[in-house]
Amino acid sequence: MDLFHIWKVKRMNYKKLKEIMQSKNFTVEDLSTASRIPIGTLSKIVCGITPNPRYNTMEEVASSLNCSLDEFSGREPMVPYSYEDYIQKFKRLPAHQKEYIKYVINLEYDRMVSLTSSGKKSMKCFEFTSVEDGLADYGSQKVHDVWVEQNPLTRECTFFVWVRTSNLEPKFCRNSVLGFQYLDGRLPKHGEIWMFLRSGYLYIGRYFKRHGVQFLRSLNGTIDDELITNSLEYKRVGRYVGTIDIPDLTSTV
Structure with missing residues (x-):
């Protein structure tokens, strides 16, 4: 199963996206500037009007928010991305x-x-x-x-x-x-x-x-x-x- 289909199976949870944005002090305007995705497109995603946005779009959003795509579905990330974990592995x-x-x-x-x-x-x-x-x-x-x-x-x-x-x-x-x-x-x-x-x-x-x-x-x-x-x-x-x-x-x- 490719990444696109995995993303569709997990389904987007716009409430989780809002939580992540709030925790990182991101407004829709901030996220639009960082991801270069139009404000109109992001507004529909954040409000739940677009329940299943494209994988590429959410990949850009995740990159801008420095988080995992898994978090938008409420699941634990499949790959840990804690900087501390990577630093310890890097040192070895x-x-x-x-x-x-x-x-x-x-x-x-x-x-x-x-x-x-x-x-x-x-x-x-x-x-x-x-x-x-x-x-x-x-x-x-x-x-x-x-x-x-x-x-x-x-x-x-x-x-x-x-x-x-x-x-x-x-x-x-x-x-x-x-x-x-x-x-x-x-x-x-x-x-x-x-x-x-x-x-x-x-x-x-x-x-x-x-x-x-x-x-x-x-x-x-x-x-x-x-x-x-x-x-x-x-x-x-x-x-x-x-x-x-x-x-x-x-x-x-």
Whole structure:
């Protein structure tokens, strides 16, 4: 059952929504501004005139109120979201996983900001100073804030990687800027180029799956292919979208 149908089964309880709004000192006008949903639409939901609003609408409302969709039906949240619980779990993670979580939070925040702007947008570009045998040490990253024109290619990207090595030639030349899309919830397709994280090291390769065996093929033919024997050990960081021209960054070399 998909999320839309789960939401319909639970049914909306407008009184619970009112309670949550009051507890967080939100008026309908405040909620409209935060969620970018028209006041008229929200007023009908809050008053119970629209008993079964769309899932996407209530997802925006929940995000703006920093609560779970489950609360609108009066049920206990299916997934706990107490910050204290997450902080305790975060503290028990290895150092490189902590850094990765920080990176994802910054990534999502930057994407949220860029959605509200037009023309150019600010994005993160990562440079890795320690690369050996095709593996980049995640801890060696340097972060550059860059501005790029919004176009169909850059809109798909959520972060960039500045290749300062010839290890990926001839596929990617030294000093190329690669655009990646963060797609942690989607499985790679046969033949796509992906970046994976394993034990604090990054690997960029073309994904293949044959006879149940998964591996990342080297892009230059000299680095060994990365065999994925245990999927749980490999974190999908992003899918390659395209090469981006950022003269303000690369011209400084």
